[in-house]
Amino acid sequence: MAQFRVEFVLDQMSGKYLAELYNPENHEELIVRTEALYPSQAAAVLGLVQLFKDAILQFPRPGQPPARVVGRKPKRRGPAKAKKAKKKAAKRRKHN
DSSP: OOOOEEEEEEOTTTSOEEEEEEOSSSTTSEEEEOOSOBSSHHHHHHHHHHHHHHHHHTSOOTTSOOOOOTTOOOOOOOHHHHHHHHHHHHHHHHHO
């Protein structure tokens, strides 16, 4: 099981805390750093816990395929539907 090393650091400029998350396989490699958002170290801990909870809630249930969100293309109308929509719009303009 992967164990992340997390450090909460006080940003001297803002007086707020940030969280640093390190690679579980290489504890010296920084993976991600949050912005200095948290007024206290306890708030930073709770913020990071909430971040993990939100990520876990987006996981698919066992046996379900993952939802594809990234790279989703908008639906395009075929030439017949586009022509029909233009005709309908022209009719609306004529009656208004």
